[in-house]
Amino acid sequence: MSKYGSPLSKQARRIVLLGSGELGKEVIIEAQRLGIETVAVDRYANAPAMQVAHRSHVIDMLDGEALRRIIELEQPDLIVPEIEAIATETLVELEKEGRTVVPTARAARLTMDREGIRRLAAETLELPTAPYRFADSLDELRQAVAEIGTPCVIKPIMSSSGKGQSVCRTDADIEACWEYAMEGGRAKKQRVIVEGFIHFDSEITLLTIRSVSGTSFCAPIGHVQKDGDYIESWQPHQMTPEQIQEAEHIARKVTDSLGGYGLYGVELFLTKDGVLFSEVSPRPHDTGMVTMVTQDLSEFALHARAILGLPLPTIRLLTPGATHTLKADRDCATFQIGGLEEALSIPNTQVRVFGKPETKKGRRMAVAMSSADDVEQARDMARRAAQALHIDYEA
Ligand SMILES: Nc1ncnc2c1ncn2[C@@H]1O[C@H](COP(=O)(O)OP(=O)(O)OP(=O)(O)O)[C@@H](O)[C@H]1O
Ligand SMILES: NCC(=O)N[C@@H]1O[C@H](COP(=O)([O-])[O-])[C@@H](O)[C@H]1O
Numbered sequence: 001m002s003k004y005g006s007p008l009s010k011q012a013r014r015i016v017l018l019g020s021g022e023l024g025k026e027v028i029i030e031a032q033r034l035g036i037e038t039v040a041v042d043r044y045a046n047a048p049a050m051q052v053a054h055r056s057h058v059i060d061m062l063d064g065e066a067l068r069r070i071i072e073l074e075q076p077d078l079i080v081p082e083i084e085a086i087a088t089e090t091l092v093e094l095e096k097e098g099r100t101v102v103p104t105a106r107a108a109r110l111t112m113d114r115e116g117i118r119r120l121a122a123e124t125l126e127l128p129t130a131p132y133r134f135a136d137s138l139d140e141l142r143q144a145v146a147e148i149g150t151p152c153v154i155k156p157i158m159s160s161s162g163k164g165q166s167v168c169r170t171d172a173d174i175e176a177c178w179e180y181a182m183e184g185g186r187a188k189k190q191r192v193i194v195e196g197f198i199h200f201d202s203e204i205t206l207l208t209i210r211s212v213s214g215t216s217f218c219a220p221i222g223h224v225q226k227d228g229d230y231i232e233s234w235q236p237h238q239m240t241p242e243q244i245q246e247a248e249h250i251a252r253k254v255t256d257s258l259g260g261y262g263l264y265g266v267e268l269f270l271t272k273d274g275v276l277f278s279e280v281s282p283r284p285h286d287t288g289m290v291t292m293v294t295q296d297l298s299e300f301a302l303h304a305r306a307i308l309g310l311p312l313p314t315i316r317l318l319t320p321g322a323t324h325t326l327k328a329d330r331d332c333a334t335f336q337i338g339g340l341e342e343a344l345s346i347p348n349t350q351v352r353v354f355g356k357p358e359t360k361k362g363r364r365m366a367v368a369m370s371s372a373d374d375v376e377q378a379r380d381m382a383r384r385a386a387q388a389l390h391i392d393y394e395a
């Protein structure tokens with residue numbers, strides 16, 4: 001479709017975003033810049049993307065019937081998943097009925113659970129990954145840990161941002177890891193993946209875009225994670241030409257297999273023995289927020305262009321840059337975010353306050369982003385900016 005009417009008109013081109021966090025908020029803003037009508041959906045009211053969308057709906061996105069009702073009501077041109085926890089079987093059905101799911105319903109289904117994407121990458125595509133096993137009970141977990149060895153990493157098969165993820169260092173940790181995974185998983189499924197612990201030198205996200213112009217790569221983004229969730233990211237990450245070649249080879253193989261149009265975040269470990277595939281998001285990536293200060297087109301602008309079928313001749317990295325997150329340390333419904341004056345006194349620095357209605361322990365609430373002549377300076381500035389921000393909780 002090469003022409004369309006204004007938002008809210010009969011000829012409007014409409015997207016429904018499934019998941020409305022900080023990443024979706026930026027996708028909506030970019031889609032609106034292209035004159036698209038936007039509808040945001042999530043499991044709770046006043047989610048970040050809902051605050052900028054034309055309309056919103058609150059539903060349980062794991063409930064296939066509820067999901068179908070929204071799609072039939074809104075009749076979108078594109079269905080745009082923003083989180084993993086969606087009734088992906090319904091997306092597969094909707095796609096069969098002629099709807100377009102971004103990037104594809106199969107990509108959403110395979111990446112919603114760690115088993116689908118891991119088996120595709122390691123077994124079908126034969127890409128290098130950490131050794132892994134799956135377990136459905138505490139007994140099976142003991143067996144899996146015995147086979148993989150300690151230390152190992154235990155994660156619910158459906159979770160993100162490190163929820164329910166822990167490192168099992170000795171056999172004595174197994175039960176606590178199981179309990180933690182059961183509390184942290186997003187779905188009711190009692191299944192976990194056990195992965196051998198990789199002592200990587202560094203880890204990166206390789207943003208890979210499939211568009212009408214073919215496959216494009218952004219400069220690699222380095223990041224540091226704590227408790228399975230990202231704390232800081234920077235771009236570009238220093239890599240050897242061989243590492244870049246291996247990383248792009250893996251990213252191309254995975255994204256070619258998943259198909260469709262859109263931006264993927266391919267997570268990779270850089271080790272002495274080569275590059276390992278970790279996981280992939282068929283959507284903008286949290287560590288990729290850095291592109292809002294480093295590139296001419298951010299990962300959100302790139303995703304919007306690609307999914308709308310628009311060309312993507314070049315991506316320009318304009319400057320090194322970095323991000324650093326602000327996370328809450330407790331659950332609270334009444335709070336204020338402060339410290340912006342101090343944070344924004346740092347040159348070449350920006351802040352995104354997501355506007356989430358409640359804090360939760362470990363929940364990401366804002367991010368600071370800086371650009372500088374080199375990555376080290378940018379990391380230092382973004383860290384200082386994030387540390388200047390604070391959350392004041394009301395008792
Ligand atoms: N096998 C492993 N060995 C060493 N570290 C690991 C392993 N698996 C995960 N990690 C660490 O935990 C982080 C989060 O893991 P992973 O990406 O699998 O979880 P996630 O919950 O899907 O995170 P997100 O949704 O933020 O991408 C990784 O970026 C890495 O730092
Ligand atoms: N690593 C994936 C990621 O960062 N996803 C982002 O976090 C939101 C959920 O946040 P919440 O759990 O604070 O509601 C998601 O909606 C997405 O924007």
Ligand SMILES: [Mg+2]
Pocket residue numbers: 267279
């Ligand atoms: Mg990850």
